[in-house]
Amino acid sequence: MTDLGIAFKDVHGRAPEGSWAAPGRVNLIGEHTDYNDGHVLPFAIPQTTRAAVARRDDGLLRVHSADMDGGVVELRIDDLAPGAAAGWATYPAAVLWTLREAGHPVGGADIHYDSTVPVGGGLSSSAALQVVTALALCDLHGVSMSRQELALLCQRSENVYVGAPVGVMDQTASACCAEGHALHLDVRGLEQRQVPLDLAGQGLTLLVADTRVKHAHADGAYASLRAGCEAAAAALGLAALRDVPYAGLSDALDALPDERLRRLTRHVVTENRRVEDVIALLDAGRIRDIGPVLTAGHLSLRDDFQVSCPELDLVVDTALACGALGARMTGGGFGGSAIALVATADVPAVTAAIRSALPAARLFPSTPSGGAHRLS
Numbered sequence: 001m002t003d004l005g006i007a008f009k010d011v012h013g014r015a016p017e018g019s020w021a022a023p024g025r026v027n028l029i030g031e032h033t034d035y036n037d038g039h040v041l042p043f044a045i046p047q048t049t050r051a052a053v054a055r056r057d058d059g060l061l062r063v064h065s066a067d068m069d070g071g072v073v074e075l076r077i078d079d080l081a082p083g084a085a086a087g088w089a090t091y092p093a094a095v096l097w098t099l100r101e102a103g104h105p106v107g108g109a110d111i112h113y114d115s116t117v118p119v120g121g122g123l124s125s126s127a128a129l130q131v132v133t134a135l136a137l138c139d140l141h142g143v144s145m146s147r148q149e150l151a152l153l154c155q156r157s158e159n160v161y162v163g164a165p166v167g168v169m170d171q172t173a174s175a176c177c178a179e180g181h182a183l184h185l186d187v188r189g190l191e192q193r194q195v196p197l198d199l200a201g202q203g204l205t206l207l208v209a210d211t212r213v214k215h216a217h218a219d220g221a222y223a224s225l226r227a228g229c230e231a232a233a234a235a236l237g238l239a240a241l242r243d244v245p246y247a248g249l250s251d252a253l254d255a256l257p258d259e260r261l262r263r264l265t266r267h268v269v270t271e272n273r274r275v276e277d278v279i280a281l282l283d284a285g286r287i288r289d290i291g292p293v294l295t296a297g298h299l300s301l302r303d304d305f306q307v308s309c310p311e312l313d314l315v316v317d318t319a320l321a322c323g324a325l326g327a328r329m330t331g332g333g334f335g336g337s338a339i340a341l342v343a344t345a346d347v348p349a350v351t352a353a354i355r356s357a358l359p360a361a362r363l364f365p366s367t368p369s370g371g372a373h374r375l376s
């Protein structure tokens with residue numbers, strides 16, 4: 001039995017039926033575009049959340065995590081309902097409820113999790129938890145669906161049950177990414193393309209700096225930003241800000257009633273364009289040249305979308321001052337992580353400078369890794 005299986009047995013008193021893993025993600029570019037029907041370009045990181053699972057037939061969901069205090073959380077499936085909070089266990093409960101709501105014949109389970117995805121680091125630890133749970137329950141109960149459907153189901157569990165109006169990027173990245181590639185997802189039609197991203201082959205390193213900061217207003221701010229984007233699209237008579245053509249941006253800005261909606265719109269429209277630019281550069285084998293586009297994305301998130309924070313700006317500015325080719329915050333913002341594209345020879349200098357500027361930061365290089373999978 002694996003170490004995860006042994007831990008499962010210690011907690012649940014029997015052997016698991018199988019084990020699964022789902023990764024966190026870094027978003028290379030395309031921030032706050034997913035809920036505007038736009039483009040995103042995340043890749044899966046090597047850090048994963050693992051789950052060992054065995055089915056139960058008594059209507060109970062019993063979950064335990066090596067990384068959370070509080071022991072086993074036991075929930076009755078019949079009591080699961082949107083809004084019923086159970087701490088971290090709300091996420092697996094939400095996935096189980098959503099699978100059943102969609103008519104899938106999924107019952108109770110004993111689950112033991114562990115995770116190397118930093119919690120609260122803006123690297124989608126909750127999406128990894130959702131996706132590993134959904135994949136395990138589907139596999140064990142013979143439910144078949146595409147990875148994109150699985151990601152949508154996990155998004156729905158977060159929107160409806162947890163109550164967070166997130167887009168579908170994080171769950172799709174965790175479910176669908178492929179090793180050595182970033183994933184271009186066009187959210188409107190849910191078209192996917194795996195875009196080769198061979199950093200090491202070009203002598204490059206993608207450094208992740210988790211600031212270990214999460215500002216308290218992050219969740220409320222996300223909902224308000226999403227509502228602002230929807231209000232801007234409605235004011236323009238469009239289904240989504242995705243429908244503002246880049247060439248028509250200045251007309252669209254003139255037609256908007258206030259400065260906040262103008263800022264939000266400018267970010268979304270230019271960010272969609274940056275995703276296209278980065279993909280074109282990657283397709284042309286010009287990885288180094290994406291650096292300035294990443295940095296432009298950060299400035300747009302800082303000044304127009306206003307979701308950065310002093311710690312993220314400090315990491316970005318420090319990395320750039322030390323020779324990084326580009327740097328930006330990644331994820332929803334208000335804390336979490338920044339990324340820096342660095343010539344591998346410069347990694348020690350950039351790392352030392354960030355450590356000295358922000359000693360609490362956790363720094364690690366990242367490589368595009370595979371999506372969720374069964375381990376045993």
Ligand code: GAF
Nearest residue numbers: 031032166167168169331332
């Ligand atoms: C968070 C959300 F979960 C994503 O859907 C996305 O909107 C992201 O913030 C910002 O790009 O990670």
